[in-house]
Amino acid sequence: MDRVRKLASEKGVLIFSKSTCCLCYAVHRLFKELGINPYEHEIDRDPEGKEIEKALLRMGCNGPVPAVFIGGELVGSTNEVMSLHLSGSLVLLLKPYQNVS
Numbered sequence: 001m002d003r004v005r006k007l008a009s010e011k012g013v014l015i016f017s018k019s020t021c022c023l024c025y026a027v028h029r030l031f032k033e034l035g036i037n038p039y040e041h042e043i044d045r046d047p048e049g050k051e052i053e054k055a056l057l058r059m060g061c062n063g064p065v066p067a068v069f070i071g072g073e074l075v076g077s078t079n080e081v082m083s084l085h086l087s088g089s090l091v092l093l094l095k096p097y098q099n100v101s
Contacts, residue, residue, distance in 0.1 A: 001055040003048065008069040011039040012097040016056060016067040018044040023078045024066040030081070034091060035098040070094065 008014050013031060017024030019042045031038045043049035043065065053064040061067045061077050068075040070093050075081060084090035 001058065004052055004055045004059065005072075007039075007041060008074070009072040011069070012071065013038040013094065014069040015040045016052065016069075017042050017065050020044070021065050027066045027068060027078055027081055030085065031094070034094055036094050037099075071096070 004016070013036050015024065015028060015031075015038050017028070017040050024040075028038060028040060041052075043052045046052060056064045056067045059067075059074055061074070062079065063077050066077055066081075068077070068081050075084065075093070081090065084093065
């Protein structure tokens with residue numbers, strides 16, 4: 001869990017994902033369309049991926065991926081991100097990170 005927190009605190013917008021996950025891809029594309037270049041950490045390509053997956057579930061993610069962090073805080077998975085987007089709140093959360101790599 002320490003590694004997850006460390007990565008989340010170092011990156012403005014972080015998506016824990018898997019390379020074959022279509023929902024991860026959809027969330028990544030949404031952020032790109034909103035002018036955000038999120039850091040994506042593919043846990044299926046990380047030797048410690050299983051431990052990261054377990055940590056994300058313990059932190060409260062509904063599914064292990066995608067797990068979205070903004071400003072070091074866990075936002076959630078696809079449902080939470082899309083709900084925020086539909087309500088207009090996602091753009092406000094992402095505003096400080098627009099056009100930042």
